[in-house]
Amino acid sequence: MADLNKLTLADARDALKKGETTSVELTEACLKAIDAADALNAFVHKTPEIAMERARAADARLAEGDAPAMCGLPIGIKDLFCTRGVPSQAASGILEGFRPEYESTVSQNLIDAGAVMLGKLNMDEFAMGSSNETSVYGNAVNPWRRGNDEAALTPGGSSGGSASAVAADLCLAATGTDTGGSIRQPAAFTGIVGIKPTYGRCSRWGIIAFASSLDQAGPMTKTVRDAAIMLEAMCSSDAKDSTSTDLPVPNFEALLTGDIRGKKIGIPREYRIDGTPEEIEKIWSDGAAMLKDAGAEIVDISLPHTKYALPAYYVIAPAEASSNLARYDGVRYGHRAKLAQGDGITEMYEKTRAEGFGDEVQRRVMIGTYVLSAGFYDAYYNRARKVRTLIKKDFEDAFAQGVDAILTPATPSSAFGLGEMAEADPVQMYLNDVFTVTVNLAGLPGISVPAGLDKQGLPLGLQLIGKPWDEGDLLNIAASLEKSAGFVAKPAQWW
Amino acid sequence: MSIDENTAARVAKLARIKVEDDALPALAADFNRILGFIEQLNEVDVEGVEPMTSVTPMRLKRREDQVTDGHQQAQVLANAPDAREGFFAVPKVVE
Numbered sequence: 324m325a326d327l328n329k330l331t332l333a334d335a336r337d338a339l340k341k342g343e344t345t346s347v348e349l350t351e352a353c354l355k356a357i358d359a360a361d362a363l364n365a366f367v368h369k370t371p372e373i374a375m376e377r378a379r380a381a382d383a384r385l386a387e388g389d390a391p392a393m394c395g396l397p398i399g400i401k402d403l404f405c406t407r408g409v410p411s412q413a414a415s416g417i418l419e420g421f422r423p424e425y426e427s428t429v430s431q432n433l434i435d436a437g438a439v440m441l442g443k444l445n446m447d448e449f450a451m452g453s454s455n456e457t458s459v460y461g462n463a464v465n466p467w468r469r470g471n472d473e474a475a476l477t478p479g480g481s482s483g484g485s486a487s488a489v490a491a492d493l494c495l496a497a498t499g500t501d502t503g504g505s506i507r508q509p510a511a512f513t514g515i516v517g518i519k520p521t522y523g524r525c526s527r528w529g530i531i532a533f534a535s536s537l538d539q540a541g542p543m544t545k546t547v548r549d550a551a552i553m554l555e556a557m558c559s560s561d562a563k564d565s566t567s568t569d570l571p572v573p574n575f576e577a578l579l580t581g582d583i584r585g586k587k588i589g590i591p592r593e594y595r596i597d598g599t600p601e602e603i604e605k606i607w608s609d610g611a612a613m614l615k616d617a618g619a620e621i622v623d624i625s626l627p628h629t630k631y632a633l634p635a636y637y638v639i640a641p642a643e644a645s646s647n648l649a650r651y652d653g654v655r656y657g658h659r660a661k662l663a664q665g666d667g668i669t670e671m672y673e674k675t676r677a678e679g680f681g682d683e684v685q686r687r688v689m690i691g692t693y694v695l696s697a698g699f700y701d702a703y704y705n706r707a708r709k710v711r712t713l714i715k716k717d718f719e720d721a722f723a724q725g726v727d728a729i730l731t732p733a734t735p736s737s738a739f740g741l742g743e744m745a746e747a748d749p750v751q752m753y754l755n756d757v758f759t760v761t762v763n764l765a766g767l768p769g770i771s772v773p774a775g776l777d778k779q780g781l782p783l784g785l786q787l788i789g790k791p792w793d794e795g796d797l798l799n800i801a802a803s804l805e806k807s808a809g810f811v812a813k814p815a816q817w818w
Numbered sequence: 819m820s821i822d823e824n825t826a827a828r829v830a831k832l833a834r835i836k837v838e839d840d841a842l843p844a845l846a847a848d849f850n851r852i853l854g855f856i857e858q859l860n861e862v863d864v865e866g867v868e869p870m871t872s873v874t875p876m877r878l879k880r881r882e883d884q885v886t887d888g889h890q891q892a893q894v895l896a897n898a899p900d901a902r903e904g905f906f907a908v909p910k911v912v913e
Contacts, residue, residue: 424893522873536873565879566872634858645833652834654906656897668909673836685835689845690852692833693821706859708869713862715873749848750855766873791874 346395394437417679427529445484455483479509504759511784526561584618645691733784
């Protein structure tokens with residue numbers, strides 16, 4: 324079979340079961356593609372020995388007829404996941420040299436499902452960023468370009484390496500994590516599918532923490548069917564994460580019936596934002612028309628507190644980050660600064676954190692410290708948590724009216740150039756998450772589906788937001804949208 | 819609410835991040851832009867609204883209070899920048 328690295332998870336799985344190829348062949352094809360794609364800077368720690376060992380083990384299981392759901396399928400893992408014995412540093416200098424003695428629950432679930440890890444993927448430092456430009460490894464690069472323009476574009480962030488790797492067929496799929504849009508925005512920028520499940524679906528244990536009340540892992544894949552397959556493998560109830568749900572994990576793939584007749588799809592009027600490009604408005608209304616043609620009912624809804632989601636997020640996420648990142652003190656793991664004569668422990672903390680954290684991480688830790696400090700806790704942090712309650716209630720009210728899912732654009736623009744935002748103030752970069760961040764604040768599942776190309780030839784995505792714990796229904800609606808949109812474009816290979 | 823350089827220096831100290839004096843004006847300016855953006859929250863009527871403590875209505879799980887793990891000193895210390903005689907080593911803390 325030709326171009327094995329370009330297969331979807333579903334097609335590769337079926338080919339393996341029929342004996343048309345082997346996991347070793349699939350894995351070798353991906354490793355070759357990875358080695359030829361250093362210009363994308365997507366894989367930052369390659370693990371070919373681990374990959375080949377797991378591929379051979381998978382082939383043995385396939386031969387015995389004992390193949391679990393993702394047996395032999397080669398994937399990439401975001402650097403935020405702790406993987407035993409393999410560098411896991413959240414793209415931060417402060418975790419330089421850290422090799423965990425343990426495996427995150429999600430990556431262990433994938434190992435148990437037979438998946439083959441090819442290596443670790445680039446990302447924004449501690450998942451803080453929307454362009455992959457805050458990484459200690461340097462920028463990940465989008466395989467898509469504006470026509471013949473050679474300017475390097477961002478793959479989005481924070482899961483930029485994951486998005487770039489899947490879009491460029493370096494792996495069949497990848498893990499991502501999403502705190503404010505970090506799966507869905509990069510998926511939209513690279514023409515792939517990304518789902519953030521309901522908060523609590525995937526265990527957070529062993530995923531380096533950013534904002535614990537918002538962080539969720541999810542798959543980044545070439546198709547909605549692949550997202551269903553991989554999400555099921557990633558989810559589990561986990562005693563090591565007290566916020567992980569005990570609800571059974573459905574067979575999501577079996578729920579892809581293609582029938583969405585009678586589904587009620589909400590179009591939130593507050594997501595029409597001044598300055599959104601006309602092309603995005605158009606793709607949004609085209610998406611609604613496609614769902615309507617497939618038998619869904621389109622209704623206008625209101626989510627009145629939408630405007631306050633980003634400011635609430637930029638209180639809550641930095642507050643939680645300042646607490647979570649307090650553990651990087653130069654004592655137990657990672658970087659420790661060289662000390663001068665007479666320096667004590669306070670100087671060690673301060674120098675270690677100044678050297679180890681990049682600018683954006685330092686900024687967010689300090690903002691978080693400020694909003695939690697005496698005298699400001701009520702004015703900022705408690706107020707933001709109250710607004711969060713109202714944002715969640717907006718969605719509950721919409722679902723109570725019978726809405727099954729909500730359709731919105733995934734991002735306010737297509738991929739922008741690396742370095743283009745360098746002079747902008749931090750708030751400009753934060754606006755990238757305007758359509759996605761509400762979903763994290765409300766704990767809901769959200770999926771980005773590629774829907775078309777803009778006039779520069781870059782992918783645009785649409786977001787569907789589902790009811791809590793109803794990823795099955797959400798994936799089914801997304802599959803219908805995917806089928807109608809018929810997005811098949813791939814980036815021309817220049818790397 | 820405007821953040822001056824003294825406040826920026828105090829926050830950096832609280833966060834245990836060393837910021838050189840000449841970097842304080844730019845840091846204070848960044849804080850002011852971000853906090854200016856956050857100020858929008860003051861427009862929202864939050865009278866009588868409970869602050870969110872858990873995004874999913876769930877009771878945190880409980881477990882038996884018993885030892886489930888341990889005796890992993892070597893693994894715990896394996897990534898330490900400085901470990902000696904089975905302990906983490908740090909500069910002198912108490913005079």
